[in-house]
Amino acid sequence: MHSKLETKKPKLLWLQGLTCNGNTHSFLNLNSLDTLLEQFEILYFPAFATDYTYEDILTCKLSCDVLIFEGTYDSTLQRGGILLADVLQHYAKSAKYIIGAGTCASFGGMFAEMNPQNKSGLLFKKGEWVTTFEMYKEKIINLSGCPMHPEWMAYTLQMILHHKTILLDELYRPQELYGYLSHHGCTRNEYFEWKVDAKNFGTKEGCLFYEQGCRGPMTHASCNKILWNEVSSKTRIGTPCLGCTESDFPRTHFFTTKTNMSIPQDIPFDVPKRSYLTMVGIAKTFHIKRLEGKLIDYKTTH
Amino acid sequence: MARITKEERKQGIINAALQLFSERGFYITTIPDIAQKVGMSVGNFYNYFTSKDILAKELIIYISEYLGQSIREINEEDISTEQKIHKIVSMYFAMAEEKPEMIEYFLRVYLSNREVFADGCEGMICVSPFVTEMMIFFNDGVEKDELHNQDFFSAFGLFMGYLGGMVFLFGEKILPEPLDNYKDSISQNIYNALKTRD
Numbered sequence: 001m002h003s004k005l006e007t008k009k010p011k012l013l014w015l016q017g018l019t020c021n022g023n024t025h026s027f028l029n030l031n032s033l034d035t036l037l038e039q040f041e042i043l044y045f046p047a048f049a050t051d052y053t054y055e056d057i058l059t060c061k062l063s064c065d066v067l068i069f070e071g072t073y074d075s076t077l078q079r080g081g082i083l084l085a086d087v088l089q090h091y092a093k094s095a096k097y098i099i100g101a102g103t104c105a106s107f108g109g110m111f112a113e114m115n116p117q118n119k120s121g122l123l124f125k126k127g128e129w130v131t132t133f134e135m136y137k138e139k140i141i142n143l144s145g146c147p148m149h150p151e152w153m154a155y156t157l158q159m160i161l162h163h164k165t166i167l168l169d170e171l172y173r174p175q176e177l178y179g180y181l182s183h184h185g186c187t188r189n190e191y192f193e194w195k196v197d198a199k200n201f202g203t204k205e206g207c208l209f210y211e212q213g214c215r216g217p218m219t220h221a222s223c224n225k226i227l228w229n230e231v232s233s234k235t236r237i238g239t240p241c242l243g244c245t246e247s248d249f250p251r252t253h254f255f256t257t258k259t260n261m262s263i264p265q266d267i268p269f270d271v272p273k274r275s276y277l278t279m280v281g282i283a284k285t286f287h288i289k290r291l292e293g294k295l296i297d298y299k300t301t302h
Numbered sequence: 303m304a305r306i307t308k309e310e311r312k313q314g315i316i317n318a319a320l321q322l323f324s325e326r327g328f329y330i331t332t333i334p335d336i337a338q339k340v341g342m343s344v345g346n347f348y349n350y351f352t353s354k355d356i357l358a359k360e361l362i363i364y365i366s367e368y369l370g371q372s373i374r375e376i377n378e379e380d381i382s383t384e385q386k387i388h389k390i391v392s393m394y395f396a397m398a399e400e401k402p403e404m405i406e407y408f409l410r411v412y413l414s415n416r417e418v419f420a421d422g423c424e425g426m427i428c429v430s431p432f433v434t435e436m437m438i439f440f441n442d443g444v445e446k447d448e449l450h451n452q453d454f455f456s457a458f459g460l461f462m463g464y465l466g467g468m469v470f471l472f473g474e475k476i477l478p479e480p481l482d483n484y485k486d487s488i489s490q491n492i493y494n495a496l497k498t499r500d
């Protein structure tokens with residue numbers, strides 16, 4: 001007996017609003033891209049040819065099962081002389097799932113930042129609810145990130161293919177992916193625990209939270225659990241997490257920690273400030289020699 | 303007659319020890335002195351504190367928690383940073399007058415006999431409740447744009463060093479006026495030194 005999946009592949013459509021194509025390019029880096037996409041009938045994808053033209057899509061003669069939207073939604077934006085809002089509404093109706101790919105599609109992101117008029121994500125503008133696609137909220141899954149991790153999209157599509165329930169957080173992001181903080185799995189955690197600053201970018205040692213603006217302890221993302229290109233992450237190479245999966249992205253001063261009298265203004269997620277400051281005061285009391293210099297120099301005998 | 307609880311006994315030891323340590327000094331004061339002042343046997347004393355060093359550490363934690371709680375109550379009030387400074391100064395001076403043994407212990411025992419506190423009270427460990435509240439105070443002042451954003455210890459030293467100095471002068475009976483007479487001018491000076499700059 002053949003399963004339904006084998007007999008009829010779900011139709012997948014990838015549309016774009018205002019975008020830098022970052023999520024498209026990110027998705028192209030997925031190692032299992034071919035085997036994943038084989039399981040869908042691709043109506044349109046921005047980076048390779050399909051059986052349909054863009055005109056076929058824009059004239060709304062088709063329907064889809066999974067609608068992926070990348071980029072900031074702009075209610076005035078036209079594609080080929082057709083209002084994108086109308087195109088999206090058409091496909092949203094038939095779609096069983098609508099995936100917001102990236103922070104722009106999720107929260108408005110970079111393109112809504114400088115000129116926010118008429119612009120938003122599918123359900124949110126920053127963290128505020130917007131009503132344009134509210135009637136489809138049961139179908140919407142946000143995969144925030146600038147860009148989103150290709151494996152996060154793969155996870156979501158696989159869950160859809162296998163009819164699994166995807167638990168979402170309050171910003172409609174999969175809990176399995178965004179229940180973590182990018183701090184989890186960071187190789188610098190011991191430096192965070194003992195409050196040892198990195199002092200610079202690109203070093204192997206030190207924590208980037210105190211001076212270099214790292215948002216790892218307050219950013220919901222699994223970047224240090226599901227590594228980028230399967231090998232690394234921002235914090236692992238000595239660059240701060242920019243908090244790109246959160247609804248307040250982009251903020252300003254990415255590479256500086258905002259402090260009030262040496263105290264970080266934003267502290268780790270869900271930790272009371274008093275408790276955090278008490279712990280910091282105590283941890284800073286101790287000096288762990290191993291953590292104060294280059295690890296490679298510690299106890300080197302030759 | 304109501305029976306004295308173990309907790310009340312412990313509090314009695316803390317009060318007596320604070321007085322004796324701050325009046326006579328840490329090394330001269332003995333456990334029998336403290337036991338005698340509380341009216342208990344030396345043997346019974348050890349049921350509460352197993353050594354003089356452990357008692358010394360408990361005392362600084364006790365003072366720090368008392369100060370921390372007092373500042374926390376001020377921090378949680380919906381008033382300006384300038385008013386908070388006045389309240390912290392007033393609270394500290396009132397403590398110096400009403401419970402001089404607490405401030406004396408901090409200045410004359412804790413800060414002057416660091417070797418007693420070297421193991422287990424390093425850095426900010428035993429004064430963390432108090433220092434944490436000062437951090438909250440400074441952080442909130444900067445967030446409200448009422449204090450100049452600067453290094454924590456530069457501001458902390460200015461605030462607490464100033465108060466400690468005044469209380470020291472008061473303890474030495476050098477101040478010509480009662481301590482209370484200085485709280486307005488000192489609060490104003492601290493605020494002027496720390497406030498947002500144009």
